[in-house]
Amino acid sequence: MQLLESTGTPYCVVGETSNLLFDSRGLRGVIVRIAARMSGISFDGRDVVVKAGTSVPELARAAGAKGLSGIEHTVGIPGTLGGLVIMNGGSQRKGIGSSVAWVRYVDRVGTLIELSREDCEFSYRSSALQRLGGVVTEVGLRLDRGNTDEIEAEMDEIVASRQARFPEDAPNCGSTFLSNPAMYSSVGPPGKAIDDAGLRGTQIGGAQISPKHSNFINNVGGATSDDVLALVGLVRGAVLERTGFRMDAEARYVSPDGKVTAAHTVSDDRAASPGTSMTPIHPK
Ligand SMILES: Cc1cc2nc3c(=O)[nH]c(=O)nc-3n(C[C@H](O)[C@H](O)[C@H](O)COP(=O)(O)OP(=O)(O)OC[C@H]3O[C@@H](n4cnc5c(N)ncnc54)[C@H](O)[C@@H]3O)c2cc1C
Structure with a gap:
């Protein structure tokens, strides 16, 4: 830590990475595992x-x-x-x-x-x-x-x-969204709110809202971090519009310079200044 600090080297501390979404552009820094x-x-x-x-x-x-x-x-x-x-x-x-x-x-x-x-x-x-x-x-x-x-x-x-x-067949970051107590009592847990918004199974690129449990986003093949973040933004926007509750992400995003933040903060920033537009595929 002294060396990283004194040389200003970007770094990220991880355990098993089970709660983390790394940027598909990679990480230019040190991983302390x-x-x-x-x-x-x-x-x-x-x-x-x-x-x-x-x-x-x-x-x-x-x-x-x-x-x-x-x-x-x-x-x-x-x-x-x-x-x-x-x-x-x-x-x-x-x-x-x-x-x-x-x-x-x-x-x-x-x-x-x-x-x-x-x-x-x-x-x-x-x-x-x-x-x-x-x-x-x-x-x-x-x-x-x-x-x-x-x-x-x-x-x-x-x-x-x-x-x-819980889905165990594809990689994911665990529960994507946190359960909010006020929302829980009037709407239910995040998975139910996502189901009620009709988004179960929705896919962007290789990222899919799990058909088994809607609070999980699975990588069903070649998902990029942008696919996952776009899906996080889509779900957050749809649930907010439907229920008035803003769901924050439990999953954490690791930027290319090693900064770890709640995934929704990044999807919100991207929505404010959209670079790419991706069309969601809704399940039949
Ligand atoms: C299928 C699945 C199911 C899950 N179910 C649950 C659940 O029921 N409940 C739940 O709470 N979570 C759940 N998770 C999320 C995740 O497993 C937990 O958050 C877990 O505790 C993270 O541990 P990790 O070692 O993988 O940490 P990582 O994902 O590697 O890191 C998580 C955060 O901790 C930091 N960190 C990790 N280790 C250290 C360290 N030694 N010192 C300092 N910072 C550190 C990282 O920088 C990051 O901010 C699930 C995930 C998956 C994939």
Whole structure:
């Protein structure tokens, strides 16, 4: 980090890239990847110290085997703990933040810092870490005592339910749009809003709104980042017009100089100054 900072080199920190849409023009900078080579879990009663590159499903299973409860909801999320903490990811209306005790990270100028849960300002799919930048290296979790059989049964149920609902046949960035609580209570979740707007299965270039779950955008063959962003813009505009709610993207876009931003901010900018126009193909 000291070298990157002192030389002004563009960089991007990633885990498994499961939440990221890279620009098809590439990335002219350094990728700092914190994944399997920086993984490891140590248990001390209810306290668990986890290296940031640890796979989330493996962590959930390992905690369950020790009779520790609290992160069952993360068992089907295909990423690293570092990425999950940055995103305050989770499922079943939960976020990993509520199980975090502290986070160790290296800031932009190379200083090792420890943050408490409060410092991380976790909120729905968001954390202060997104603004701070830097690299999460290790996370302390505090879990509850539970019964291994019950924890494992719950995780098996979660995995089975996800397999039935989510598309697994084509690459995607997970849920494209965040669920907005006000919209949820009057319109429903993003997938329903997209269905109601008649957009299920709509395709631009190689990017398609999944016919299985409308909040996923699949690469069905040769999709460019522009195809995906155009689809994000189309959906956002159509849902806004129909419901009055602006859906923000959970998926994050990585620009050619390594800047990571919510995908809708880029699709909005493109819509304001359109360079290319692409015609959507609506399903019959
Ligand atoms: C099929 C599918 C299903 C999904 N389901 C869910 C779900 O149910 N719930 C959910 O919350 N998410 C879900 N996701 C999204 C994604 O898996 C999560 O956000 C995951 O936690 C991201 O982890 P990652 O290691 O892949 O991070 P990446 O995608 O690589 O990065 C995500 C963000 O974290 C940053 N980052 C990653 N690692 C570090 C680090 N060590 N230090 C600093 N910054 C870092 C990146 O810069 C980026 O901003 C799903 C994705 C897919 C493809």
